[in-house]
Amino acid sequence: QNIIISHKFCLPEPQNNFMNGKSLYLSSRTMASKTPVGFIGLGNMGSPMAKNLLKNGYPVICTDVFPESCNEMQVSGAQVVDTPADVAEKADRIITMLPSSPNVIDVYTGNNGILKKVKKGTLLIDSSTIDPYVSKEMAVTAEKMGAVFMDAPVSGGVGAASLAKLTFMVGGPEEEYTAAQELLTCMGANVVYCGLVGTGQAAKICNNMLLAIGMIGTAETMNLGIRLGLDPKLLAQVLNMSSGRCWSSDTYNPVPGVMEGVPSANNYQGGFGTTLMAKDLGFAQSTATSTRSPIPLGSMAHQIFRVMCSRGYANKDFSSIFQFLREEEGQ
Numbered sequence: 001q002n003i004i005i006s007h008k009f010c011l012p013e014p015q016n017n018f019m020n021g022k023s024l025y026l027s028s029r030t031m032a033s034k035t036p037v038g039f040i041g042l043g044n045m046g047s048p049m050a051k052n053l054l055k056n057g058y059p060v061i062c063t064d065v066f067p068e069s070c071n072e073m074q075v076s077g078a079q080v081v082d083t084p085a086d087v088a089e090k091a092d093r094i095i096t097m098l099p100s101s102p103n104v105i106d107v108y109t110g111n112n113g114i115l116k117k118v119k120k121g122t123l124l125i126d127s128s129t130i131d132p133y134v135s136k137e138m139a140v141t142a143e144k145m146g147a148v149f150m151d152a153p154v155s156g157g158v159g160a161a162s163l164a165k166l167t168f169m170v171g172g173p174e175e176e177y178t179a180a181q182e183l184l185t186c187m188g189a190n191v192v193y194c195g196l197v198g199t200g201q202a203a204k205i206c207n208n209m210l211l212a213i214g215m216i217g218t219a220e221t222m223n224l225g226i227r228l229g230l231d232p233k234l235l236a237q238v239l240n241m242s243s244g245r246c247w248s249s250d251t252y253n254p255v256p257g258v259m260e261g262v263p264s265a266n267n268y269q270g271g272f273g274t275t276l277m278a279k280d281l282g283f284a285q286s287t288a289t290s291t292r293s294p295i296p297l298g299s300m301a302h303q304i305f306r307v308m309c310s311r312g313y314a315n316k317d318f319s320s321i322f323q324f325l326r327e328e329e330g331q
């Protein structure tokens, strides 16, 4: 199911460097052909995403700074090269899936970056969650080299990435959306065009701010109920048939023993790391400041997840907020 929801929304313009939604270089890429696709960033998410491109018959040319990730992809049938510039030399459609803004800046504009060897008309799709203003800067820089940059961050964790069930939120020139969609549908169940470059990131940041607030609310609610003598499973059942129900309560409950197959059932291993959530809330905070939007709960959530990172929860799933609250109250 591919939905175009809106192309009117755009971010406010602190740097006045928008592309007005127009690509100067109408692509000479051969559409819908199975020419090689470049993939950079083969971590928790990137690796299963690149494997889904292979499954759909696209040759993949990839790289990562971790040799182990590259080896795994090579075994799966991808061609591994040394640097992002080498990927750009061989592919005219490239997807990046990197931790954060500095990694994206490095991979695109560094000494061995994509833009050192990018071919004219290349489609660059960044699926990392980064600062939307960095996405816009990358788009302007890519455009100077004759390439097209789109942001396409994802919702859905490692499981959704493996099952090709991700939701992509896409920002960039509308005339290039079909070309992006061709690849993204191999990796996701929903591909949503959000508007000009940076708007995919805007949608992602909003979603994750609400997710963080909902998770903290669920964790403190469950903790209070348990303190009041309620059985956690029963309390979750009541919430999930009442108005307090949310994704954090019915799909990703943070209390160990309430659900199977979620990080809380596995000592908060795997899933979506607290560091990554703190990073995304940092983007919510900075964009809220630049757009003068009050986000009292989003700001508080940012501080809570940052404190968790400094207290040993950095690499645990973000639902470990429940464990963090339990430990806090014992002091």
Ligand code: NAD
Residues within 6 Å of the ligand: 040, 041, 042, 043, 044, 045, 046, 063, 064, 065, 066, 069, 097, 098, 099, 100, 103, 106, 107, 127, 128, 129, 130, 154, 155, 156, 157, 158, 271, 272, 273, 276
């Ligand atoms: P990850 O840390 O597992 O993977 C990132 C990969 O990028 C690593 O393999 C790393 O070696 C590689 N990398 C970093 N710098 C590089 C460079 N200069 N050149 C080549 N490779 C480089 O992260 P992830 O969990 O796969 O997340 C990727 C992005 O997706 C993040 O922005 C994250 O916020 C977002 N995201 C993650 C999830 C999730 O559940 N993990 C869900 C939705 C969105």
